[in-house]
Each structure stands twice: as structure tokens, then as C-alpha cells.
Amino acid sequence: ITAAQAQTPTAMPKGTDKPWWPSKWGADDEAGASNHITPEKVLDTAKWIKDGKIYKIGRVYEGGMPLFGPRAFTLRIPGGPTGGPFGDNKLVYHDEFLSTEIGQTGTQFDGLGHIGIQLGKDGDKSEMRFYNGHTALEISDAYGLKKLGVEKLKPLFTRAHLVDMVALKGGMMDAGQEITTADIKAALQKQNINESDIKPGDAIMFHTGWGSLWMKNNDRFNSGEPGIGLDAAKWVVEKDLALTGADTWAVEVVPNPDKSLAFAVHAELQTKHGIHNHENLIFDELIAAKKYQFVYCFAPAPIKGATGSNGCPIAIT
Ligand code: UVW
Incomplete structure (x- = not known):
């Protein structure tokens, strides 16, 4: 392990009771759950391609789309x-x-x-910990992350299961409404998906209906969202999945039912377990075609030191 990983935290915030490093993929690992995508996994996944149809499950990038906080998007052709x-x-x-x-x-x-999560004293970068215990002191840089940049991830090609919460709940879910493990199990049953068919390295995705507000009511879209809570996040970890995704901007429930928590599911999945997250997806065509199981394919744009990736994820059936 590295010198930073060897250091014992001086304090833990709510929701964290022990260090989460080194990762099961090794102390040097920067690829997290994308490591699940082995040649064996790819071959097994490829068996799911039955009719050769490709669905775009990403949004068009354009001015006027809803943006979180002060984020911006401007394209200019000089x-x-x-x-x-x-x-x-x-x-x-x-x-x-x-x-x-x-x-x-x-x-x-x-x-x-x-x-990441601040352990120790607020502002102490040697105790701001990210995936695999890497610290802000080691990785933060104004010109791109020195470790854990998105270019370190492997391309994802895996089996995905789409949970139709709109069908289960009888309509669009509301902001602050939590998707629980019991909801996931009930939705899977309704969709005739056997829970035991969900294997390590697979992706789980949630259609909440919240995406229907996209560019129609951006204020409401940004005001919060339905999504998974910590209970479902634990199920995702137990299933050893590679990725969560949803038609919302954070995949997780906002506000969290425990008002003292901020983006706790992000921290649980990404920071502690290296499980990836794909936000603002669109499943309307898959839902209309009743395609709840498909191949999810996405290669993050290899921009050195970037915190994430835009791009066009696809579903193949
Ligand atoms: C934050 O950046 C807090 O959230 P997201 O990953 O949902 O954009």
C-alpha cells in the first residue's frame, strides 16, 4: 500500500466507520468496477445481442438543457x-x-x-479521500487530476437491467422519493426478471419518469429527484455491480430522506466501492419496446485528468 493509504484517519464523518482502501483490485488501482469487464465478461455479454438493434440512451447536448448548480454549456462556431x-x-x-x-x-x-469524503479536519487535503484512499493532496490539480482521471477507466460493455419504476408506481416518481431494495425486487418481478440473473459486473438502471421534465421544466428537474437511497446502494454493492444509471441527474434520491446527508449514495458507490454512475440517461425507446435487458456500451472520453465523461452511451438488444 502507499504511504497515504497507510495513514490512519484521525476522524470519520457520519456514514463512514472504517477506511475503504486498499481496493479489492489492488492498492494502485484507478479503474474501479470497470475491472469487471474482462474478455470472459464481454463474451458472456455478447450472448445478449439478439436482434442487433442499437438504442441511443444519452441526451443531445445543447444550450438550454438543465444543469446542476453553476455548471454551464456553451458551443460557439467562430x-x-x-x-x-x-x-x-x-x-x-x-x-x-x-x-x-x-x-x-x-x-x-x-x-x-x-x-470524495473529508475525513479528519475540514480543509485537510491529506484526509480528503477518494476511491482506493487516494487523497486530494495526491490527486487534485488545476490542470487535471493526477490520479483517478477518467482516462484510467476501461471501456464498459456489459449486461444491463432496466428497472421500470414508472410501471411499478403507476406514474412518474417525485423528488425525494426513494427507490428501495424492496422496490427493485418488486419491479424486477413485475418485469419477469429473475433477480438471480443479475450477475457481478452487470449494470442496473432506473427509469423514474423524472427525465420527462428535461427542457420542459428545468427548475423542477433541478429541484431534487427520485432515486436510490443507501439501502438500494448496499444491494448494488452486494450484487457487485459495475454501474448504476438513471434518467435523473444524480441517480440517487435528492434530497436524501436523512436531511443531514449530501449525495451519500455517490460516496457509497463511487468513493468506497469504485462503482460507476451514469446520469441523465433516456430510456423511452427501450421502455416502449419493452426491452428491459440489453447490452450497455460506453467508452468514457479519454481526457487526461477529467472527472467524468460526456458521450453517447448505447443499448444493444
Ligand atoms: C455532483 O456533482 C454533486 O453530482 P453529480 O455527479 O450528480 O453531477
Whole structure:
């Protein structure tokens, strides 16, 4: 283990009772649950491709989409067009500038350097711990994370199970409404999915209906959201899954029913267990086609030191 990992925390906040490092994938690991995606897993997953249909499950990135807090998204194409005509063949071209939190706007995949927990005294970077016990002192840098950047992750190609909470609850769930383990089991049963069919390294996704507010009522969309709580997060950990995803901006219930907690599911899954999280997905086409089990495929954009990734995740059936 590293010198930082050898240090005993001087204090633990609510919800943390022991160090969570070194990771089961080794003290140096920076890839977390993406390590599940072995050649064997890929071959097993490929068996799920039956009709060859591909569904985009990511949103279009555009001005006016709901953004968390002060996050921003602006695309500009200078000139009109940007260059040319060049050569006797008179070639012209367009380029763009994109100004945004590349990993944290729109459909976004959280990297493992995104969420950490302050142990010890507030502000002490040697005790702000991330996945595998890496500290803010070791990894934080204004020009990109020195460890746990999203480029360290392996591409994901795995079996995914979509939990239709709208069908279970009879309509869109509300902000602050928690998806419990009992809800997951009931929804799976309703969808004829055997819980024992959910294997280590698989993905679990939640259709809550909250995505129907996207660009229609951004204020309400941003005001909170339905999602999994700590009870369901423990189920995800016990199942040893690689990824959670949802049609919401955090996948987890906001506000947490325990008002003293902030993004506790993020911390439980990403920081403590290296389990990935994909936010602001869209499942409408899969739900309409009653496709609840599919192959989830996503390669995070390899931007060195980035906290997450935008991009276009796909479902293959
Ligand atoms: C935070 O960044 C707190 O949340 P999210 O990962 O949902 O954007």
C-alpha cells in the first residue's frame, strides 16, 4: 500500500466507520468496477445481442438543457464558416469551441476522481479521500487530476437491467422519493426478471419518469429527484455491480430522506466501492419496446485528468 493509504484517519464523518482502501483490485488501482469487464465478461455479454438493434440512451447536448448548480454549456462556431475557401478546389470548414464541464453536464458518466469524503479536519487535503484512499493532496490539480482521471477507466460493455419504476408506481416518481431494495425486487418481478440473473459486473438502471421534465421544466428537474437511497446502494454493492444509471441527474434520491446527508449514495458507490454512475440517461425507446435487458456500451472520453465523461452511451438488444 502507499504511504497515504497507510495513514490512519484521525476522524470519520457520519456514514463512514472504517477506511475503504486498499481496493479489492489492488492498492494502485484507478479503474474501479470497470475491472469487471474482462474478455470472459464481454463474451458472456455478447450472448445478449439478439436482434442487433442499437438504442441511443444519452441526451443531445445543447444550450438550454438543465444543469446542476453553476455548471454551464456553451458551443460557439467562430466565423461563418470558420475557414476557407482554400485551394483551387475552394474548401471551407466549420470548427467549434465548447465551454463546459466536460464530464459533468448533460448525459454524464462520473469518473472516480469526482466524489470524495473529508475525513479528519475540514480543509485537510491529506484526509480528503477518494476511491482506493487516494487523497486530494495526491490527486487534485488545476490542470487535471493526477490520479483517478477518467482516462484510467476501461471501456464498459456489459449486461444491463432496466428497472421500470414508472410501471411499478403507476406514474412518474417525485423528488425525494426513494427507490428501495424492496422496490427493485418488486419491479424486477413485475418485469419477469429473475433477480438471480443479475450477475457481478452487470449494470442496473432506473427509469423514474423524472427525465420527462428535461427542457420542459428545468427548475423542477433541478429541484431534487427520485432515486436510490443507501439501502438500494448496499444491494448494488452486494450484487457487485459495475454501474448504476438513471434518467435523473444524480441517480440517487435528492434530497436524501436523512436531511443531514449530501449525495451519500455517490460516496457509497463511487468513493468506497469504485462503482460507476451514469446520469441523465433516456430510456423511452427501450421502455416502449419493452426491452428491459440489453447490452450497455460506453467508452468514457479519454481526457487526461477529467472527472467524468460526456458521450453517447448505447443499448444493444
Ligand atoms: C455532483 O456533482 C454533486 O453530482 P453529480 O455527479 O450528480 O453531477
